[in-house]
Every structure is written in C-alpha cells, then in structure tokens.
Amino acid sequence: MRTPKVRELGEALRSLFSRPYTIRFPYEPSVPPEAFRGKPKFVEADCIGCGACAQVCPANAIEVVDHVEDGKGRRVLTIHHDHCIFCGQCHRYCTTLEGVVLTNEFDTGTYDRTLAVSTVEKELVICQECGEVIATVDQIRWVAQRLGPKAFGNMGLALMLSQDLGLVAESMRDPARALERGDNVSFLCPRCRREVILYEQWGP
Ligand code: SF4
Ligand code: SF4
Incomplete structure (x- = not known):
C-alpha cells in the first residue's frame, strides 16, 4: 500500500515523542520478574551429590566426575552454564528439592567458556x-x-x-x-x- 493508514501514521508520530517500550539493558539494570528461571546454582548444604540432576538435565549441562585414589574419593558436579537452557528440571527433580536452585541471574555472557561453570564437591564412600x-x-x-x-x-x-x-x-x-x-x-x-x-x- 502506497499511502500509510492514518492510524499507523498517528502511532508512528506518537512513538517519536514517547519513551521506548524496551529497556536500555545493559546500560541500566533489568529486574527480572518473580519466579524467573535464571542461572542454576548448587546449594552446597542441601546438595547430597547424588547426581540425579545430571540424569534429568535435557541439555547435558551437568557433569558428574568421580576421582578415586588410594581408597579415598571425591565427586565433582559441574553445571556448564553455556549449555544450560534454564528449563529448571534439575531443581524440579532434585532429590533433596533444594540442592540446586534457579536464581534470577540471566546475564551469563562471557568470552571465556571455562568461566561459565559452577561446581560442588562431595566426599565419596568407596567399597573397602x-x-x-x-x-x-x-x-x-x-x-x-x-x-x-x-x-x-x-x-x-x-x-x-x-x-x-x-x-x-x-x-x-x-x-x-x-x-x-x-x-x-x-x-x-x-x-x-x-x-x-x-x-x-x-x-x-
Ligand atoms: S543438586 Fe540435587 S539432584 Fe543434584 S546432586 Fe545435588 S542433591 Fe542430587
Ligand atoms: S536448568 Fe535445565 S538445562 Fe540448566 S542445568 Fe538445570 S536441567 Fe540442565
């Protein structure tokens, strides 16, 4: 259509003199709404290191590695935030319900992927x-x-x-x-x- 409709023209003129609907993030902070699903994080005191969260993670973003030496062992669980899709399954199916929670943090951008991780470490019981x-x-x-x-x-x-x-x-x-x-x-x-x-x- 060659000639814009009057209503659209009015809207265009109004938008010229009104504040933009979008925010100026990252130049000013953005407060996410309540129950926002952001970056997951382990709660050391409530996590028992069972690894159930890694089994239900659809993005394979949680890694579980056992280190055993001289009859002693430790399990390291790592969330790879660069793989995470913020689905919340890890929290939903956490054995203790609170071992991993989703924060409202969403600004996870980094130039170094090795920094996009959170870990928790647990002592292992080894068969004697x-x-x-x-x-x-x-x-x-x-x-x-x-x-x-x-x-x-x-x-x-x-x-x-x-x-x-x-x-x-x-x-x-x-x-x-x-x-x-x-x-x-x-x-x-x-x-x-x-x-x-x-x-x-x-x-x-
Ligand atoms: S976060 Fe929950 S499911 Fe994952 S290892 Fe810890 S206790 Fe188990
Ligand atoms: S929020 Fe979803 S994708 Fe991210 S670690 Fe938890 S289960 Fe995996």
Missing part, C-alpha cells in the same frame, strides 16, 4: 574391598537420617550413623586379605557384600 564407588557420604547420611531407627537394618547406613555418633572409628580394610564374616561391618559395594553373605552361608 574392591574400590568401587558406593555413593557420597552426604547421600548415605541423608538416607540414614530419613529412615531414622530403620537405618540400623542396613549395615552401610548403620556404620555411617555409628561413625557420626562417635561409636566406631573410621577404619581401612586390607584389600589383600580375603573377605570374611567380620567384613560385613565395613563399607562394601552390593557385589562384595553379597560375597560376604554367600561365604558365610556356604563357605569358601
């Missing part, structure tokens, strides 16, 4: 026989606390609670020695615990 990773200390403690007295029905949970109460000292088992009945009272992965029980039932 084969060195397999069992879970994080916080995860076992969290399950034990939720179960209350029932936790004493599971040797790993009972051991963790007893250590917390100062009833037993942290011990290292000599993996060169063959498994025997007494080893039931140590941190064992399910496979090694089965071996102890089978050995007790049927012998070597």
Whole structure:
C-alpha cells in the first residue's frame, strides 16, 4: 500500500515523542520478574551429590566426575552454564528439592567458556574391598537420617550413623586379605557384600 493508514501514521508520530517500550539493558539494570528461571546454582548444604540432576538435565549441562585414589574419593558436579537452557528440571527433580536452585541471574555472557561453570564437591564412600564407588557420604547420611531407627537394618547406613555418633572409628580394610564374616561391618559395594553373605552361608 502506497499511502500509510492514518492510524499507523498517528502511532508512528506518537512513538517519536514517547519513551521506548524496551529497556536500555545493559546500560541500566533489568529486574527480572518473580519466579524467573535464571542461572542454576548448587546449594552446597542441601546438595547430597547424588547426581540425579545430571540424569534429568535435557541439555547435558551437568557433569558428574568421580576421582578415586588410594581408597579415598571425591565427586565433582559441574553445571556448564553455556549449555544450560534454564528449563529448571534439575531443581524440579532434585532429590533433596533444594540442592540446586534457579536464581534470577540471566546475564551469563562471557568470552571465556571455562568461566561459565559452577561446581560442588562431595566426599565419596568407596567399597573397602574392591574400590568401587558406593555413593557420597552426604547421600548415605541423608538416607540414614530419613529412615531414622530403620537405618540400623542396613549395615552401610548403620556404620555411617555409628561413625557420626562417635561409636566406631573410621577404619581401612586390607584389600589383600580375603573377605570374611567380620567384613560385613565395613563399607562394601552390593557385589562384595553379597560375597560376604554367600561365604558365610556356604563357605569358601
Ligand atoms: S542433591 Fe540435587 S543438586 Fe545435588 S546432586 Fe542430587 S539432584 Fe543434584
Ligand atoms: S536448568 Fe535445565 S538445562 Fe540448566 S542445568 Fe538445570 S536441567 Fe540442565
């Protein structure tokens, strides 16, 4: 159409003398609305390092790496903010509900991708026989606390609670020695615990 309509012309003239609808970010701050889904961040005190958030993350933005050396281990969970799509699934399905939360931070631009990360680190419980990773200390403690007295029905949970109460000292088992009945009272992965029980039932 060659001639603009009168209404459109009026709007164009009005917009010339009115403030723009858009804001001047980044030259002035922009306050996101409540419940805005921004940059996710770990809450160290509430995260138990279970890794469930990494399993549900649709963008594979959460990495879980276990480092094990000399019977000791630590798990490092990393959120790669340059992969994150701010969907909030990690928070929604977090085992403790508050181990990871979405902040209202949205200005995540950087020229260096190695800086676009947040991490949380957790101590691991390692099988004292084969060195397999069992879970994080916080995860076992969290399950034990939720179960209350029932936790004493599971040797790993009972051991963790007893250590917390100062009833037993942290011990290292000599993996060169063959498994025997007494080893039931140590941190064992399910496979090694089965071996102890089978050995007790049927012998070597
Ligand atoms: S507690 Fe929540 S944030 Fe921490 S690893 Fe488990 S699912 Fe992820
Ligand atoms: S907000 Fe979504 S994409 Fe980002 S880390 Fe959480 S689950 Fe992954």
